Amino acid sequence: MEKFVELTGRAAPLRRSNVDTDQIIPAEYLKRITRHGFEDGLFVNWRQDPDFVLNRPEYQGVSILVAGSDFGIGSSREHAVWALQDFGFKVVLSSRFGDIFRGNSGKAGLLTAQVDQSVIERLWQLTEADPSAQIVVNLETQQVICADLTAPFDVDPYVRWRLMEGLDDIGITLRYADEIAQFETRRPAFLPRSH
Amino acid sequence: MAQTLAEKVWDAHVVRRAEGEPDLLYIDMHLTHEVTSPQAFDALRAAGRPVRRTDLTLATEDHNVPTVDIDKPIADPVSRAQIEALRSNTQEFGVPLYPLGSVEQGIVHVVGPQLGITQPGMTIVCGDSHTSTHGAFGALAFGIGTSEVEHVLATQTLPLRPFKTMAITVEGALPPGVGAKDLILAIIAKIGTGGGQGHVIEYRGEAIENLSMEGRMTLCNMSIEAGARAGMIAPDQVTFDYVEGRPHAPEGQQWEDAVSYWKTLATDSDATFDTEVVIDASTLSPFVTWGTNPGQGLPLSASVPSPDDATDENERVAIEQALTYMDLTPGTPLRDISVNTVFVGSCTNGRIEDLRAVAEVLNGRQVAEGIRMLVVPGSARVRLEAHAEGLDQVFLAAGAEWREAGCSMCLGMNPDTLAPGDRSASTSNRNFEGRQGPGGRTHLVSPDVAAATAVLGHLASPADLDPVQ
Ligand code: SF4
Numbered sequence: 001m002e003k004f005v006e007l008t009g010r011a012a013p014l015r016r017s018n019v020d021t022d023q024i025i026p027a028e029y030l031k032r033i034t035r036h037g038f039e040d041g042l043f044v045n046w047r048q049d050p051d052f053v054l055n056r057p058e059y060q061g062v063s064i065l066v067a068g069s070d071f072g073i074g075s076s077r078e079h080a081v082w083a084l085q086d087f088g089f090k091v092v093l094s095s096r097f098g099d100i101f102r103g104n105s106g107k108a109g110l111l112t113a114q115v116d117q118s119v120i121e122r123l124w125q126l127t128e129a130d131p132s133a134q135i136v137v138n139l140e141t142q143q144v145i146c147a148d149l150t151a152p153f154d155v156d157p158y159v160r161w162r163l164m165e166g167l168d169d170i171g172i173t174l175r176y177a178d179e180i181a182q183f184e185t186r187r188p189a190f191l192p193r194s195h
Numbered sequence: 196m197a198q199t200l201a202e203k204v205w206d207a208h209v210v211r212r213a214e215g216e217p218d219l220l221y222i223d224m225h226l227t228h229e230v231t232s233p234q235a236f237d238a239l240r241a242a243g244r245p246v247r248r249t250d251l252t253l254a255t256e257d258h259n260v261p262t263v264d265i266d267k268p269i270a271d272p273v274s275r276a277q278i279e280a281l282r283s284n285t286q287e288f289g290v291p292l293y294p295l296g297s298v299e300q301g302i303v304h305v306v307g308p309q310l311g312i313t314q315p316g317m318t319i320v321c322g323d324s325h326t327s328t329h330g331a332f333g334a335l336a337f338g339i340g341t342s343e344v345e346h347v348l349a350t351q352t353l354p355l356r357p358f359k360t361m362a363i364t365v366e367g368a369l370p371p372g373v374g375a376k377d378l379i380l381a382i383i384a385k386i387g388t389g390g391g392q393g394h395v396i397e398y399r400g401e402a403i404e405n406l407s408m409e410g411r412m413t414l415c416n417m418s419i420e421a422g423a424r425a426g427m428i429a430p431d432q433v434t435f436d437y438v439e440g441r442p443h444a445p446e447g448q449q450w451e452d453a454v455s456y457w458k459t460l461a462t463d464s465d466a467t468f469d470t471e472v473v474i475d476a477s478t479l480s481p482f483v484t485w486g487t488n489p490g491q492g493l494p495l496s497a498s499v500p501s502p503d504d505a506t507d508e509n510e511r512v513a514i515e516q517a518l519t520y521m522d523l524t525p526g527t528p529l530r531d532i533s534v535n536t537v538f539v540g541s542c543t544n545g546r547i548e549d550l551r552a553v554a555e556v557l558n559g560r561q562v563a564e565g566i567r568m569l570v571v572p573g574s575a576r577v578r579l580e581a582h583a584e585g586l587d588q589v590f591l592a593a594g595a596e597w598r599e600a601g602c603s604m605c606l607g608m609n610p611d612t613l614a615p616g617d618r619s620a621s622t623s624n625r626n627f628e629g630r631q632g633p634g635g636r637t638h639l640v641s642p643d644v645a646a647a648t649a650v651l652g653h654l655a656s657p658a659d660l661d662p663v664q
Contacts, residue, residue, distance in 0.1 A: 022627040031273040033233035076324040078340035104340030190445040190453040194253035
């Protein structure tokens with residue numbers, strides 16, 4: 001996984017709350033068996049509207065999404081994370097995320113930075129007034145900075161460490177293979193097996 | 196120290212605990228299906244890693260499968276490729292699979308319990324958010340993403356932070372005609388789609404104890420719609436009776452050992468929860484959604500809300516957006532909303548008890564003119580049971596379509612979809628924009644309400660029907 005320490009980029013304001021993963025990418029796109037190329041499915045129904053924020057010329061090339069509360073609720077589809085990443089997003093800011101979406105993001109290397117709703121409101125104003133505004137997201141200091149705004153964000157410390165080091169989760173766990181094997185000797189005999 | 200049910204199950208599965216790190220949790224059963232697994236198997240192959248415990252892994256085909264002509268090749272080439280990928284992956288890695296056409300095939304959350312694979316006290320994961328269903332047995336069961344699917348395949352563990360605990364105590368008895376689906380829709384409307392975020396919900400209280408296993412599964416299933424990671428109910432005699440004798444249930448001395456362990460799992464009387472919610476069951480009535488998230492629901496006797504009812508600007512915008520998408524006018528009585536499609540099925544309400552409830556209402560009645568009603572059993576076994584009881588004849592006589600098992604119109608990955616502008620009453624769990632097909636509008640309802648709605652053509656409960664002549 002690529003290391004993530006600091007990002008400077010432009011942001012798109014998404015003035016919607018309760019954005020579920022069916023909106024981020026509809027089920028139709030989940031039939032694919034590949035890991036990349038999901039950018040065409042990102043918010044595909046909203047992108048039918050020429051005025052949708054991601055269709056507007058001034059927001060092309062953005063790498064940060066500033067979303068309303070409860071972003072990423074619903075289905076466990078990691079395709080939602082992949083679609084955001086394939087489109088070019090590296091960071092999503094929201095005041096609250098769906099749990100599974102947030103977990104998936106951490107695994108796949110998309111930073112979900114949780115900030116107060118007041119920070120979201122301010123970033124919406126700033127990026128709507130000036131779409132070229134640069135936002136700095138620093139994972140080391142856990143701060144988001146834009147114009148006169150400097151705000152802390154919340155991220156799981158373990159996820160933060162893994163993102164900053166660019167570490168593969170499975171590789172870390174396999175270091176504990178002996179402990180896993182030992183645990184297996186203690187499991188009760190009545191537990192079911194699939195075959 | 197006094198512990199909750201969730202904490203007991205968690206602690207019994209900790210492989211490794213270290214300061215500042217997530218716990219490494221052992222997974223007792225990993226359920227998989229065609230949609231969220233192909234990229235995980237690919238990654239394993241690329242890294243040269245085997246599946247650690249094929250005997251604790253089980254696959255079925257559900258999301259993508261057609262519900263008619265299942266003996267013919269799948270028509271949609273993209274769906275077919277995904278099913279074929281699951282078949283070759285499970286074969287290559289040695290994972291047991293119940294494919295389309297197998298008597299054990301069905302929606303993964305219906306298959307686990309009916310096989311007796313789902314048991315109290317287990318940790319169960321699946322690349323699907325409605326894995327919370329299995330919590331009805333007192334298992335800690337939750338949905339995971341594809342990276343985590345790969346992680347569990349490779350290591351049979353997951354690094355996780357402990358979830359917070361929430362108790363939802365439902366006091367008193369549910370009034371007649373009010374069931375588990377009405378209860379969970381009312382709970383989500385009360386606590387909101389983010390209300391359970393980061394929590395495992397434990398449902399308790401008199402109304403919960405009186406629910407059947409099917410009802411408990413309906414309730415736990417939609418914990419995710421309340422934002423929670425999992426839902427759980429303490430195992431009791433109802434649970435043991437349901438599990439006993441199923442193909443994968445323990446037998447003889449092992450059954451005795453298991454039951455005595457399961458009896459220790461209930462939350463200690465002096466344990467505390469991070470969050471507590473109390474609901475009075477006697478105040479509830481049939482509940483339906485009017486909007487585009489599962490928290491936007493009201494009693495059937497209410498009317499479509501207005502953006503002016505909102506308590507803040509964000510909510511006002513959310514109501515406005517939902518009304519526009521749903522094409523509804525504030526003040527319209529919910530009973531006046533006409534639908535053209537009724538869907539009975541899904542991992543929420545696709546079990547035999549749900550089908551019985553629908554058949555009871557439809558018996559001697561007709562689906563209204565112009566309404567398409569789909570009845571889709573949750574598994575091939577449920578379908579067989581329904582046949583044995585003659586329910587299929589009731590559905591067909593009423594004018595409904597009787598299908599093969601699968602997820603079907605719950606998410607419309609197969610050909611069963613709403614067309615733009617269609618409006619459905621659906622026993623599934625998500626009323627998100629376009630969930631059942633682009634431009635489709637969904638009202639979430641109980642099986643009872645679905646059946647009565649099919650007969651009258653507008654949202655209704657069985658109490659609104661004339662007696663059968
Ligand atoms: S029935 Fe619906 S919610 Fe359940 S597993 Fe299938 S698609 Fe998901």
